Amino acid sequence: MTTYVWDYLTEYAKEKDDILAAVQTVFESGRLVLGESVSGFEREFAAYHDVAHCTGVDNGTNAIKLGLEAIGIEPGDEVITVSNTAAPTIVAIVGTGAVPVFVDVREDDFLMDPDAVEAAITPRTKVILPVHLYGQCVDMAPLRALADKHGLLLFEDCAQSHGASHHGELAGTMSAAAAFSFYPTKVLGAYGDGGAVITADERIDHNLKQLRYYGMEKVYYVVRSPGHNSRLDEVQAEILRRKLTRLDEYIAGRNAVARRYVEQLSDLERPGGFRLPRTAAGNTHVYYVYVVRHPRRDAILEALRAFDIDLNISYPWPVHTMSGFAHLGYREGDLPVTEKLAGEIFSLPMYPSLPESEQDRVIDALRSVLSRL
Structure with a gap:
């Protein structure tokens, strides 16, 4: 599956x-x-x-x-x-x-x-x-x-x-x-x-x-x-x-999923390597998506497919680089942080009803892939 x-x-x-x-x-x-x-x-x-x-x-x-x-x-x-x-x-x-x-956006929180x-x-x-x-x-x-x-x-x-x-x-x-x-x-x-x-x-x-x-x-x-x-x-x-009426319950569930990622993956973080998301000062995070980053993102996603894990990128193409908005006059290089992140970010499964067994599959597979990079 x-x-x-x-x-x-x-x-x-x-x-x-x-x-x-x-x-x-x-x-x-x-x-x-x-x-x-x-x-x-x-x-x-x-x-x-x-x-x-x-x-x-x-x-x-x-x-x-x-x-x-x-x-x-x-x-x-x-x-x-x-x-x-x-x-x-x-x-x-x-x-x-x-x-x-x-x-441009800030590199630590993508905002x-x-x-x-x-x-x-x-x-x-x-x-x-x-x-x-x-x-x-x-x-x-x-x-x-x-x-x-x-x-x-x-x-x-x-x-x-x-x-x-x-x-x-x-x-x-x-x-x-x-x-x-x-x-x-x-x-x-x-x-x-x-x-x-x-x-x-x-x-x-x-x-x-x-x-x-x-x-x-x-x-x-x-x-x-x-x-x-x-x-x-x-x-x-x-x-x-x-x-x-269940929104706060959904948010609590998302935060529980996020905490398990931190508990199981934070030891893999490295400067210039794998990074978990950061919560900005003063914020409460509801984790609509759980966005991590790695400079070898594409290789990681390809390797995870061998484990039957298909992940998403939010977003791989900055809007200012899309042909549909070429009339706005932007070029690659105009927003360097945005463009750098677009090549590194990817999303781990995140929804409040995510079974722990499915989350563990992703965590174990990701650990295995990162250990071989």
């Missing part, structure tokens, strides 16, 4: 009755679009973050796109972000007509380097968009200071950081608004696509609810400003409502 970085079947077997009950609840409700399941999830997800508002949308990419539009981004505005992220972050920015401007941001600010800059990558938060204090100094907005990409915190503040609560994805692999994952934007600002939330519904305001057929068809599905919302 092949071991992969993620699997949902063990969790589904445990939660099957609740998941199927969620589906039945929606099908028997008499309301299949923007009903009580969506509004209920919005209330509960906002309450989890102790913010006033949440708008559910159809996926995490549109959560970023609509969120940026709702805070006032316009074509030609610049958005400072990172290239070490999933491409949808940048697809969403480009989709608004804005221009992504990349800064946006706040020290690199100010030099990237121009008269066209409107938003700083930190990506809370792999399950922990970017250092927000210096970004807040820069935003205040230059009159900019902060918008958080929290697709990988549900429940993570930074000096006691939850991811998503440290900016004008924040986007979440509920893709099935996420810390809080649906059984299909889904996304949401949270904010403390009533005006932003009003804009979001109008944007996701064609630009209509309550009355069907009356478009106030052209928008999108981007609604969170009722079935996914009802599933998410139930899974939200």
Whole structure:
């Protein structure tokens, strides 16, 4: 049997009755679009973050796109972000007509380097968009200071950081608004696509609810400003409502898996060799993925396949090097830390229902492969 970085079947077997009950609840409700399941999830997800508002949308990419539009981004505005992220972050920015401007990341935790941001600010800059990558938060204090100094907005990409915190503040609560994805692999994952934007600002939330519904305001057929068809599905919302009550349990499970990796693999760490992930000061980590690194990453992954272990890389190609974004004018060498990490990082299996026997298979195989390098 092949071991992969993620699997949902063990969790589904445990939660099957609740998941199927969620589906039945929606099908028997008499309301299949923007009903009580969506509004209920919005209330509960906002309450989890102790913010006033949440708008559910159809996926995490549109959560970023609509969120940026709702805070006032316009074509030609610049958005400072990172290239070490999933491409949808940048697809969403480009989709608004804005221009992504990349800064490098820190080598120890792979997160946006706040020290690199100010030099990237121009008269066209409107938003700083930190990506809370792999399950922990970017250092927000210096970004807040820069935003205040230059009159900019902060918008958080929290697709990988549900429940993570930074000096006691939850991811998503440290900016004008924040986007979440509920893709099935996420810390809080649906059984299909889904996304949401949270904010403390009533005006932003009003804009979001109008944007996701064609630009209509309550009355069907009356478009106030052209928008999108981007609604969170009722079935996914009802599933998410139930899974939200177990979010802290999922996070605890992920941390238990991470602790076992540390216990079993930390003796293999070497300067310039194998490295385990680091948690930045002030952060609680929720380990969306467990990213390790080694300069001979590709050889390691190939050797692990002989053990029937197929691992993932998040991410092997920095966005600024992709042909689809060539029009932005970046070249290899522009973001040296990001590019170095792209050749070294890989992910070990990480999900709360990961059986210890499967984790031990990976640990034993990795130890064997590293001993021969």
